[in-house]
Amino acid sequence: MLHHGHRQRIDLAVGRLPSGDPVLEIDAFCGLSTNVITDVLRRHGRPNRLVVSTDPWQFDRNVRFWSGDRLPNALELASNDFFAAWRLGGMRTDVFGREAELGGPLAFASIDGDHSNEQALFDFHNVDGLVAANPHHLVGKVPGRTATMSP
Ligand SMILES: C[S@@+](CC[C@H](N)C(=O)[O-])C[C@H]1O[C@@H](n2cnc3c(N)ncnc32)[C@H](O)[C@@H]1O
Numbered sequence: 001m002l003h004h005g006h007r008q009r010i011d012l013a014v015g016r017l018p019s020g021d022p023v024l025e026i027d028a029f030c031g032l033s034t035n036v037i038t039d040v041l042r043r044h045g046r047p048n049r050l051v052v053s054t055d056p057w058q059f060d061r062n063v064r065f066w067s068g069d070r071l072p073n074a075l076e077l078a079s080n081d082f083f084a085a086w087r088l089g090g091m092r093t094d095v096f097g098r099e100a101e102l103g104g105p106l107a108f109a110s111i112d113g114d115h116s117n118e119q120a121l122f123d124f125h126n127v128d129g130l131v132a133a134n135p136h137h138l139v140g141k142v143p144g145r146t147a148t149m150s151p
Helices: 004-015 032-043 059-070 079-088 117-128
Strands: 023-026 050-053 073-075 090-093 099-102 108-111 137-139 147-149
Touching: 004 032, 004 108, 023 032, 023 117, 032 050, 032 059, 079 099, 079 117, 108 117
Parallel strands: 023 050, 023 108, 050 073, 108 137
Antiparallel strands: 090 099, 137 147
């Protein structure tokens, strides 16, 4: 879940996005961090598409309410399946029923899915191969210990 430092770190990374490539979020739960990332992108005037690897939960309703003008491409895929699909490329239907284009580099990634060391590291390495030049990856581990990691 989000804590105080998250928003500043997201703001820092989004303020320095190296490209207009998509931003990736793993995972979204009820949509709180999705709405925050969308809001920060909006405030910085960044048009980057937000792509989310999520279990749907109450995500749909909360994101439609707060970010209805800028819905992300949320895909009902756990992170390993998400990266396999992303590497394959092509089109896929998102949780809002829209066609989403998969594949290519990412501008920034927030990792907050499975918090086990093994999966968090796996997610980090998957992201690291796709994010070209942004020195900021946001990795949520435990409250108060979130790290912004540099490749
Ligand atoms: C801490 S919550 C995310 C909270 C969200 N970032 C926020 O602040 O609103 C972690 C979520 O990751 C999901 N999850 C667990 N393993 C995952 C995986 N391998 N890929 C994607 N999501 C995963 C869990 O079901 C849970 O909903």
